[in-house]
Amino acid sequence: EDQVTQSPEALRLQEGESSSLNCSYTVSGLRGLFWYRQDPGKGPEFLFTLYSAGEEKEKERLKATLTKKESFLHITAPKPEDSATYLCAVSTGANSKLTFGKGITLSVRP
Amino acid sequence: DTEVTQTPKHLVMGMTNKKSLKCEQHMGHRAMYWYKQKAKKPPELMFVYSYEKLSINESVPSRFSPECPNSSLLNLHLHALQPEDSALYLCASSPPGDTQYFGPGTRLTVL
Numbered sequence: 001e002d003q004v005t006q007s008p009e010a011l012r013l014q015e016g017e018s019s020s021l022n023c024s025y026t027v028s029g030l031r032g033l034f035w036y037r038q039d040p041g042k043g044p045e046f047l048f049t050l051y052s053a054g055e056e057k058e059k060e061r062l063k064a065t066l067t068k069k070e071s072f073l074h075i076t077a078p079k080p081e082d083s084a085t086y087l088c089a090v091s092t093g094a095n096s097k098l099t100f101g102k103g104i105t106l107s108v109r110p
Numbered sequence: 111d112t113e114v115t116q117t118p119k120h121l122v123m124g125m126t127n128k129k130s131l132k133c134e135q136h137m138g139h140r141a142m143y144w145y146k147q148k149a150k151k152p153p154e155l156m157f158v159y160s161y162e163k164l165s166i167n168e169s170v171p172s173r174f175s176p177e178c179p180n181s182s183l184l185n186l187h188l189h190a191l192q193p194e195d196s197a198l199y200l201c202a203s204s205p206p207g208d209t210q211y212f213g214p215g216t217r218l219t220v221l
Binding site for chain 1: 152165
């Protein structure tokens with residue numbers, strides 16, 4: 001059975017304090033690993049898709065990396081507006097099903 | 111444009127009501143999804159439509175009835191819901207097997 005574990009559950013940072021969010025996974029054949037940002041009461045906002053180990057993608061203060069066992073979402077010099085829940089999900093097989101982690105709630109204090 | 115739209119934004123209904131949630135996308139995606147999300151939990155898959163055909167039903171109770179009238183539209187018909195069905199209902203679309211793009215959700219409250 002596919003499993004996705006995100007850590008820590010919650011993270012509080014000072015503005016400008018860089019850190020990393022972890023997503024470890026156990027799957028039988030990864031098709032893609034996805035990062036989403038979700039604000040309270042809103043739908044998940046797509047951030048990145050990673051397909052193979054060694055792949056990296058960047059967008060503004062965010063950088064996502066992928067190994068054969070885990071993915072990291074690095075946040076450089078975060079701002080209060082980066083406060084949100086960050087969801088990691090994996091897909092395996094052709095049936096389009098996503099397995100989500102429980103999410104990481106990030107709070108950035110000014 | 112990676113926009114998925116959902117209506118209504120909020121819905122309050124009694125346990126004997128019949129209502130429908132609507133979802134629309136114009137990205138040419140041929141896979142569309144319904145998810146249910148409870149507070150502080152990740153989204154839970156309910157249904158998947160692929161090329162307008164129901165391909166996955168995650169053992170959802172029959173009081174939820176999905177419909178895909180065409181490749182851009184997805185409906186979720188609701189009847190005789192229970193208070194525990196109150197949640198955020200999310201629609202998503204994707205190229206088959208690839209990145210899913212989510213709508214803003216419908217906040218459903220069942221009284």
